[in-house]
Amino acid sequence: MHVTHLSLADFRSYARVEVPLAPGVTAFVGANGQGKTNLVEAIGYLATLGSHRVSSDAPLVRMGADRAVIRAAVTQGERSQLVELELNPGRANRARINRSSQVRPRDVVGIIRTVLFAPEDLSLVKGDPGERRRFLDELVTARSPRMAGVRSDYDRVLRQRNTLLKSAAMARRHGGRGMDLSTLDVWDQHLARVGAELLAQRVDLIAVLQPLADKAYEQLAPGGGPVALEYRSSSAVSAGESGESFGGDSSGGGAHTRDELYERLLAALAGVRKQEIERGVTLAGPHRDDMVLKLGQLPAKGYASHGECWSFALALRLASYDLLRAEGNEPVLVLDDVFAELDARRRERLAELVAPGEQVLVTAAVDDDVPGVLAGARFVVADGAVERV
Incomplete structure (x- = not known):
């Protein structure tokens, strides 16, 4: 299973952003505070209906906006689905699967599965x-x-x-x-x-x-x-x-x-x-x-x-x-700024163990924080923009 596209509207620091994704390793590189963690946090929210950083939805909505939207296209084998969550702090969140609005937010659980290292x-x-x-x-x-x-x-x-x-x-x-x-x-x-x-x-x-x-x-x-x-x-x-x-x-x-x-x-x-x-x-x-x-x-x-x-x-x-x-559905592996926290030995061992994953998403402050074995696509995150390099 892997995510093929991520779309955010008024989520965290992003007014709007579109990020094409593919199997294999993708690294988001940018200085602290530029929004790289926001991208993987959004994918994690679709998987768990919660953030690994905060306990409520209010901080996830961009300042000045009254709601945020997370949308992702997901492929598993020959099947593709579009899953969407609308976050409404103080009100009920809303969900859609393949454009249908007749679902509850918890119905999206299981479409995307993630394992997050942070x-x-x-x-x-x-x-x-x-x-x-x-x-x-x-x-x-x-x-x-x-x-x-x-x-x-x-x-x-x-x-x-x-x-x-x-x-x-x-x-x-x-x-x-x-x-x-x-x-x-x-x-x-x-x-x-x-x-x-x-x-x-x-x-x-x-x-x-x-x-x-x-x-x-x-x-x-x-x-x-x-x-x-x-x-x-x-x-x-x-x-x-x-x-x-x-x-x-x-x-x-x-x-x-x-x-x-x-x-x-x-x-x-x-x-x-x-x-x-x-x-x-x-x-x-x-x-x-x-x-x-x-x-x-x-x-x-x-x-x-x-x-x-x-x-x-x-x-x-x-x-x-x-x-x-x-158990039959390989999750997306997310490594959120974790390599900077590890010594060289643990960094290399972890990288070698996760590198074969179907889809591995990495965030890092600098390129050197991404071990060489995790070669793949690179995006630079800066000033509210996410650009492929």
């Missing part, structure tokens, strides 16, 4: 659990686009349950009579049902990702492993259990059906209900889980060196790429 990837290892949950959920959705709907349903139920809990907490603090919380049991069931599906997908993902991540780490840093991925579930702790982890090398994922995970989540919610009503927030569920990354026997976070953390983060991205490619 300086922000270091937070996968060093950052908080939310970074690792996002990594898992985006990869889960890339594997199975229907999970975009499951994630949306979970977020909706969580918001509504939190609203009820917050109202109850405020009533207690102000000395009012206790609220009727009879509906909380219903919300528990909704949250547990959707949460069990998300939890099962995450655990299954870690099981298949584990050996690929270990292999990728060995390729990037020979002799430096092994690495291990473990899923740390908040529901076990909340239910008064020992804090069970689901590891990539264990049978934990297969031993728990969705019905069993549903019951575990229900038990966890029941176990923390008193605290939830006091604090006004949901304290158990996939939104509070984590993926623990281990290098050898120790957690990478807090123990691994800076270089080891980089190798681990890159290994997770390479493992993602290998997994998606093995």
Whole structure:
């Protein structure tokens, strides 16, 4: 799969830009602040319905405009599609596929699949659990686009349950009579049902990702492993259990059906209900889980060196790429200003590993930041223009 054309209108710094693309390596070279990352960010948004740089859509719309449009032509085998998203901060976004307007934004998920390498990837290892949950959920959705709907349903139920809990907490603090919380049991069931599906997908993902991540780490840093991925579930702790982890090398994922995970989540919610009503927030569920990354026997976070953390983060991205490619739809590889962050050894190893990709998009401040093995098309990005050289 590859993108053959990218069109932007009022997206970030671009009033309008048209960029023809082709299989193989394409590099966008330009000084910082010229807009090269904006191009690959747009492609990533079509793949994930989110940006790797900001958490809301407002910064994506050019100053003075009220909306932005991202449009891309995509080819997979003999099939070509045109996918378009209209970003409307404060209002519902709109989507079109092959000029049809009768689609939801989440319907475009899966048409383009990307694996992104960026300086922000270091937070996968060093950052908080939310970074690792996002990594898992985006990869889960890339594997199975229907999970975009499951994630949306979970977020909706969580918001509504939190609203009820917050109202109850405020009533207690102000000395009012206790609220009727009879509906909380219903919300528990909704949250547990959707949460069990998300939890099962995450655990299954870690099981298949584990050996690929270990292999990728060995390729990037020979002799430096092994690495291990473990899923740390908040529901076990909340239910008064020992804090069970689901590891990539264990049978934990297969031993728990969705019905069993549903019951575990229900038990966890029941176990923390008193605290939830006091604090006004949901304290158990996939939104509070984590993926623990281990290098050898120790957690990478807090123990691994800076270089080891980089190798681990890159290994997770390479493992993602290998997994998606093995499942039949090779993703677009995006390397956003990542080579400038790496030492010479990691730079060359990463470049050699990704060079065979069907489509590789690279951004760099200067030509010298692009390893020679990634020879291909070059665009210069400057003053709002993108020109082929």
